[in-house]
Amino acid sequence: MADADADLVLQCQKGSPAAFEELVRQHQSMVHSLTFRMTGSVADAEDLAQETFLRAYAQIGTFRGNAKFSTWLYRIAVNTCLNWRASEARRFHLQANCAGEIRAQYLNGENASDENQSSQQVQAVLMKLPAKQRAAIVLTVYDGLNHAEAAQVLGCSETTVSWRVFAARRKLKRWLTAEGGAR
Amino acid sequence: MNDFELDGKLKSVAPPKRSDDYWENFPSQVRVQLHHLRPAAPSHPSGGWQFAWASCAALALILVCAEFHPLQTVSLAITKQDRHFHMELARLDSGLHKLMLNTDGMGYLLTEAN
Numbered sequence: 608m609a610d611a612d613a614d615l616v617l618q619c620q621k622g623s624p625a626a627f628e629e630l631v632r633q634h635q636s637m638v639h640s641l642t643f644r645m646t647g648s649v650a651d652a653e654d655l656a657q658e659t660f661l662r663a664y665a666q667i668g669t670f671r672g673n674a675k676f677s678t679w680l681y682r683i684a685v686n687t688c689l690n691w692r693a694s695e696a697r698r699f700h701l702q703a704n705c706a707g708e709i710r711a712q713y714l715n716g717e718n719a720s721d722e723n724q725s726s727q728q729v730q731a732v733l734m735k736l737p738a739k740q741r742a743a744i745v746l747t748v749y750d751g752l753n754h755a756e757a758a759q760v761l762g763c764s765e766t767t768v769s770w771r772v773f774a775a776r777r778k779l780k781r782w783l784t785a786e787g788g789a790r
Numbered sequence: 791m792n793d794f795e796l797d798g799k800l801k802s803v804a805p806p807k808r809s810d811d812y813w814e815n816f817p818s819q820v821r822v823q824l825h826h827l828r829p830a831a832p833s834h835p836s837g838g839w840q841f842a843w844a845s846c847a848a849l850a851l852i853l854v855c856a857e858f859h860p861l862q863t864v865s866l867a868i869t870k871q872d873r874h875f876h877m878e879l880a881r882l883d884s885g886l887h888k889l890m891l892n893t894d895g896m897g898y899l900l901t902e903a904n
Contacts, residue, residue: 624821624824624825625821627820627821627824628817628818628820628821629817631816631817631820631821632817635813635816635817636813639805639808640805643805643806644805649806652805656816657816657819657820657823660820661820661823661824661827664820664824664827665827725799725802725803726802726803726804729799729800729802729803730803733800733803744800748797748800748801749800749801776793776796779796779800780791780796783791783796783799784791
């Protein structure tokens, strides 16, 4: 754990909300990026980021410093996203709608720049992935965690992470190639 | 498309930009919510060790109590007295037997008694 984080965590464990506010300040960008990539929705990402920090505060006493604070926080954020809207069917329905909506906007050229359209296309195919495969891609590709670190965050084996990344990459390549061709 | 190209495409997607005000206010918004929560107390070394220590301490206490309990002490004293009594009785039995067989001794005893 970084020294700055260690001191702040210790103060939080003694009940200092000010120290926790400082931890939020330092990690808010990372958590927002993760929740956005997991949900594909700005509003949901903000809610989930807030929920992640509230859960972290409630559980701060259980953090013993065996891992980095950021790894611990990643784990809470990923679990918060995976539990997001408990009904799997409802989630699938919402994500499919969201992905369809984004893709439709992209194909209709409703948004201004090519860059924007490309971003939306990528986000749309990302949202088509099963949540656990999406989490594996977000952690390894976007956040640069190696498979061992991602396994620690996801609470599974390194082999499982490797498999999820492999399966996700195969799908993403297929979908992005298909979308590129359709365009 | 190879892995490198895929990663490049994925990384080209930036998360939506938020205003500086948002980043400035977000921590204090979270802090406001904290008043409804209480952080969990720091956890101590694993429960397994705690359980093992507690079990050992309890066992030691039971053994000490069993060893020095007042009833145990009285019981030991009675046992000791009982053993001594039986030893004396055995000696007396054998003495009496010899005494009964020794007529001189019996005579001596009768003389003494009179």
